[in-house]
Amino acid sequence: MKSLKPKYKVCLRTRTNLWEDLAPLGEKSFHRPKWRNFLQSLKRGHRRRKTYKKHALIRAKSRVRKFFRIRSSFKYSLENRQRLKAFYGGLQDRKLNALCRSLWGKEKPRLALIRVLESRLDVNLYRLGFFSSIRASRQSISHGKIQVNGRKTSIASFSLSIGDFVEVSPKYQTSIRSSIQSKRRLSPTPSWIEVDYPSLSFIVLNSIDAKEVLYPFWLNADEILWSSTLGS
Structure with missing residues (x-):
C-alpha cells in the first residue's frame, strides 16, 4: 500500500481520482483527516456528467464562448493544468508550454494537443x-x-x-x-x-481520433492551451 502513496498524494492535490482504479485505503498512515475528506468527496461525487458506456471516463471539453468568475478562474486553470500534467506522468511545464505554443493558431488546436499526447x-x-x-x-x-x-x-x-x-x-x-x-x-x-x-x-x-479520447476526470484542453500561450 505504501507504494501507492505517491499516487494518492497526486489525487489529493488535484482533488481527482486520476487513475480511477486506486485500491481502498487501509494502513494507519492513511487514516488522517485529509485522506478521509478526499475519499468522502469521491464518494459524494460531483454533478453528473456524460460518461462512456459503463466506464467512468469523459471527453475533453471546450471553453469557447464560456466565461468564468474572476475570483475562481486562476484556481480552475491551475487545477485543470495539474490534472493533465499528473495524468500524463508528470509533464514538465516547459515542455507543455512549448507544445501548446507550437499548436496555437492551428486548426482545432485542442484536438491537435490531444493527438500529440496520445501518440x-x-x-x-x-x-x-x-x-x-x-x-x-x-x-x-x-x-x-x-x-x-x-x-x-x-x-x-x-x-x-x-x-x-x-x-x-x-x-x-x-x-x-x-x-x-x-x-x-x-x-x-x-x-x-x-x-x-x-x-x-x-x-x-x-x-488518432481525438474526439474519442476519454479521461477519468473533466479536462478543459482549451483552457490549458490559452494559459500556456497567452496566460504565461
Missing part, C-alpha cells in the same frame, strides 16, 4: 492496460522491456505512427500478463489500435 508510446501502453500508470510505462520502456517494430527503444515519448508494431520483450511478458489479469477492469481499446493481449502486442491501424 506517445508510454501513453498507449497505459491506455491498453499493460501498466498501471504512465510513470510505470515510462520506467519499463527505459529498462528495455518494450520493442517497436522489432527493436528495443528507451524513448518513452516516442511518437507512434500508422503501421508501427509494439510488443513486450518475451522475458518480461509473464510479470506484465499477471498484472493485467489482476486488474478489475480495462479501459476501452481505442478504435485506431488493434491489440493482442495473449502476445502482449498491438499495432497502430489508423490516425
